[in-house]
Amino acid sequence: MLFNIHPSNLVSALSIALELSTDGLSRHHWRTALIANRIAEQINLDDSQRQLLVYAALLHDIGAASNWSEKKKLHMFKVGDDIYQHAEAGYQLLKESPQFSMLAEGIRHHHDMWDGSSPYGLAGHNIPIISRIINLADRLEILIRDKVYIFEQRPDILSAIRELSGSYFDPNLVKALHEFARQESFWLDLTNPHYYQNFFRQIDAYGRMIFNIDDIVNIGEIFATIIDRTSRFTGMHSRSVALVSAFLAKAKGYSLEEVKLMKIAGLFHDLGKLSIPNEYLEKPGKLTEREFSIIKQHPYYTYRILEQIDGFSTVAEWAAFHHETLDGSGYPFRVPGDLLRLGARMVSVADVFVALSENRPYRGPLSARDIEKIMRGMVDNRKIDGGIVADLFSDGSGLGSLINQIGEMSWSPEQTCKE
Ligand SMILES: [Fe+2]
Ligand SMILES: [Fe+2]
Ligand SMILES: [Fe+2]
Numbered sequence: 001m002l003f004n005i006h007p008s009n010l011v012s013a014l015s016i017a018l019e020l021s022t023d024g025l026s027r028h029h030w031r032t033a034l035i036a037n038r039i040a041e042q043i044n045l046d047d048s049q050r051q052l053l054v055y056a057a058l059l060h061d062i063g064a065a066s067n068w069s070e071k072k073k074l075h076m077f078k079v080g081d082d083i084y085q086h087a088e089a090g091y092q093l094l095k096e097s098p099q100f101s102m103l104a105e106g107i108r109h110h111h112d113m114w115d116g117s118s119p120y121g122l123a124g125h126n127i128p129i130i131s132r133i134i135n136l137a138d139r140l141e142i143l144i145r146d147k148v149y150i151f152e153q154r155p156d157i158l159s160a161i162r163e164l165s166g167s168y169f170d171p172n173l174v175k176a177l178h179e180f181a182r183q184e185s186f187w188l189d190l191t192n193p194h195y196y197q198n199f200f201r202q203i204d205a206y207g208r209m210i211f212n213i214d215d216i217v218n219i220g221e222i223f224a225t226i227i228d229r230t231s232r233f234t235g236m237h238s239r240s241v242a243l244v245s246a247f248l249a250k251a252k253g254y255s256l257e258e259v260k261l262m263k264i265a266g267l268f269h270d271l272g273k274l275s276i277p278n279e280y281l282e283k284p285g286k287l288t289e290r291e292f293s294i295i296k297q298h299p300y301y302t303y304r305i306l307e308q309i310d311g312f313s314t315v316a317e318w319a320a321f322h323h324e325t326l327d328g329s330g331y332p333f334r335v336p337g338d339l340l341r342l343g344a345r346m347v348s349v350a351d352v353f354v355a356l357s358e359n360r361p362y363r364g365p366l367s368a369r370d371i372e373k374i375m376r377g378m379v380d381n382r383k384i385d386g387g388i389v390a391d392l393f394s395d396g397s398g399l400g401s402l403i404n405q406i407g408e409m410s411w412s413p414e415q416t417c418k419e
Contacts, residue, residue: 003213003257005310007055007099008200010211013308014223015058018065020275020301028074028141030196033057035137037203038186042176045129047206053130054203056106060134063089063107066229068277077142077160081119083111088120093222099215100222106130110138115167124170132170136161136177139168150187213260220267227270231281236409237354242266243409244350244392245318247402251391252342265318265347272301272320299323300332318343322351327382337382345385349375352384353392357406365407368399 015029036057040050064070064086073083091108094100109122109131116123143157144150158181165174180186189195211219224238245266249259273281276298280291287295303320306312321344324330326337335344356371366374372393379386393399 003216003261003311005211005216006204007209007211008058008203009308009310010216010219011055011058012196012200013305014219016308017223017271017274017301017305018059018061019071020272021071027193027196029058029060031141031144031190032060032134032137034190034196034199035140036133037199038180039133039137039173039176042180043173045133049130051203051206051209052102052106053133055100056103056110056130057134057137059094059100059103060090060107060110060138061086062093062226063087063091065226065274066278068279075142077139079111084118084120087111093225097218097222099211099219103130106134110134113168114170117167127170132173136169136173139164140177144190150191151184154181154187213257213264216264217260217267220264223271224267227268227273230273230276230278235358236406237358238267238270240354240358240406240409241269241322241347241350243405244353244402245347247398248346248350248388248391249343251395251398252346252388258343261315262318262343262346265315265343266350268306268315269302269319269322269347269351270298271305272298272303275301296323296331303333314341314343317341318347320344322348324348325383326385330383342385342388346388349384349388349392352378354406357403365403368393368403 012030012033015033019026019028033054036053037050040053045053061071061074064074067086070086073080074086087108087110091104094104094107097104106128109127112118112121112123112127112131112135114124114127114132121127140157140161143153143160145153158178161169161174161177165171189199220242221239224236224242227238228236242263243266245262246259249262254262276295280287280295283291299320299322303316306316306319309316318341321330321333321335321340324333324335324340324344325348326340326345328334328336352375353371356366356374359365372389375384375389375392376386378384379389
């Protein structure tokens with residue numbers, strides 16, 4: 001399998017996960033990136049800076065992705081003092097990442113006001129240029145309404161931006177924006193969903209940065225953190241599923257590269273959970289039918305996002321089919337058992353095993369013996385694969401060390417999982 005992936009391909013796909021909502025997908029990060037790139041072009045920012053700018057724009061609200069009340073604040077054009085938490089959270093998430101640390105400062109300051117009036121912000125030219133551009137692009141994007149003809153919105157959008165030139169925004173950037181905003185093509189690009197693939201290809205041409213499989217594991221760990229933060233009950237769930245998936249792949253004799261891919265599948269398996277409001281994941285009582293149907297959407301979005309990454313079609317299945325079952329009654333694709341790949345069966349077994357090994361509000365982690373009993377019952381009911389379950393329980397010392405590692409990773413005494 002080939003694993004050299006263009007960052008724009010990976011980052012543009014993952015950026016969709018940052019704005020998932022119960023209503024489906026929006027394009028805030030894509031459009032912000034496109035506007036930011038046009039501003040950069042207008043002021044002749046060099047190619048390598050432009051490339052970083054586009055990646056930072058694609059990830060700029062990463063600090064809000066786990067938290068729905070944070071996400072909602074971002075839809076207001078005029079920001080309040082409470083907008084800065086997600087910018088700081090984004091910085092904290094990325095600052096130590098070998099792949100993304102160079103984006104962290106730009107993201108940290110993406111709501112800083114040009115006039116220095118933001119509470120912890122910088123002012124004027126002390127704000128990184130990448131942050132100043134994202135700020136302007138982001139606010140412009142927020143003003144676009146999908147149901148109104150774009151040229152009927154243009155004058156109001158531009159005057160709303162002009163009013164804040166010198167207070168919110170760098171006046172030079174506002175001037176640059178007004179220069180290219182005369183081009184109808186800019187507005188048509190913004191509203192044309194088919195343009196984006198060309199746009200991302202163009203960004204690839206700015207530099208030769210390529211992600212290999214280890215880079216993707218590292219990036220998967222950042223997303224695992226975001227996913228697991230959607231509920232205080234899921235602690236280190238994604239990392240634990242990655243660990244067990246890799247263990248099972250080794251037991252089946254997978255190559256080193258395939259074991260890493262299984263780890264990646266585990267890290268991303270619940271990516272679509274970012275589409276579930278936190279209150280559903282944390283609801284103490286029984287879920288309504290509607291709430292449960294929304295929870296069950298999550299592997300659908302995991303699949304639709306991962307499949308957009310070049311070379312990820314198999315990993316997308318391994319990750320997203322973890323609630324499919326051998327009797328074909330799983331969700332959301334209802335894949336018949338004979339079409340469920342071994343990798344998907346392993347992630348599914350890993351997911352069940354981890355859930356049973358984790359703390360719950362009403363119980364501690366189950367013993368290996370109890371877990372095995374429950375899982376063998378699921379094998380008998382044609383829910384999970386018996387051969388993989390046998391692999392899991394046949395290696396006593398391997399299993400013991402897995403349970404210890406999962407125990408060490410579980411930080412919350414009251415974890416639960418509503419799946
Ligand atoms: Fe933001
Ligand atoms: Fe934003
Ligand atoms: Fe799940």
